[in-house]
Amino acid sequence: MIPDPDYALATKAYEAHSNMNAMLLLHVIHSRQLEPLSASVVEQLAKAMIYCGDYDEPLILPETITFIRTLLDRTTLPCITSVDEAIRTSCTNPSSIPVICPATTTMSAVYYLNRYIKKFGRFTHSYYATQRLFLVAYLVASKYIHANVKCLVVTPPHEPRLAEEEEAATQLLRRLGNGLMDNHAINAAQLRSMEMEFLHFLDYQLWIGPKSPLQLWSWFHKALDSYSTCYHTRS
Incomplete structure (x- = not known):
């Protein structure tokens, strides 16, 4: 069987981490202590999605807020009371879904999307396409x-295997349920294909944070403030 070059590049991208970067990410997760994103931050994030997706329709803001909140709620580890327990549980799970800390995962996804925007401009002119892009970044x-x-x-x-890579996409969609995206639902194979494209657009570089993950929180809030301002001042 001929190896898939895209899969090989994707695997290398996920494995391209240093112990220092990993420790900094772990510090970010510990500092959050599983605290969820506040309602005001979720609203800012929804406005950022609407602005970056370059679309607007009646009632789209509450729908986008519901989408984000549902994604975060349904990818949270169940019955976990401490961040250390969440880390241990996640490390025994072959899939990255559910996540250790939805808030940290969301911040990281927004960081990737911001890189995408800087490279290609605003997204799609489509609510559901923007949803899918956010799902891919979150994955x-x-x-x-x-x-x-x-x-x-x-x-x-640990070296991830192909079955584990596919399991994450399957778990994410299973937890969300098709009803969340109405008639625009996608399957795991489609999500995996979009993931490969997204990694290509990011040049297979998945480092997180402007200079280090320790700057992620401050960057995240500044970015949301900026996008929220653009949302309110757009013509």
Whole structure:
């Protein structure tokens, strides 16, 4: 069987982490202590999605807020009371979904999307296409964080297998349910294909944070403030 070059590049992208970067990401997760994003931040994020997706329709803001909140709620590890327990549970899971910390995963996804925007401009002129793009960024962020944390916690270092890579996409869609995206639902194979495209657009570089993951929170809030301003002042 001839190896898939895209899969090989994707695997290398998720494995391209250092112990220092992994420790910094772990510090970011610990500092959050599983605190969810506030309602005001979720609203800002929804406005950012609408602005970056370059679309607007009646009632689209509450629908976008519901989409984000549902994504975060349904990808949270169940019955977890501490961040250390979340880390241990995640590291025993072959899939990156559910995630250790939905808030940190969301911030990382927004960072990837911001890189995408700087390279290609605003998204799609379509609400559902923007949803899919956000899902892909969230999936990529979850897998990169999962790989980083596992490289510190699991001995010997864990090497993801193809079945595990596919499982994350399946788990994400299963947890969301087709009803969330109405008649625009996608299957795991489509999500995986979009993931490969997104990784290509990011040049297979998945480092997180302007200079280090420790700057991620401050960057995230500044970015949302900026996009929220653009949302309110757009013509």
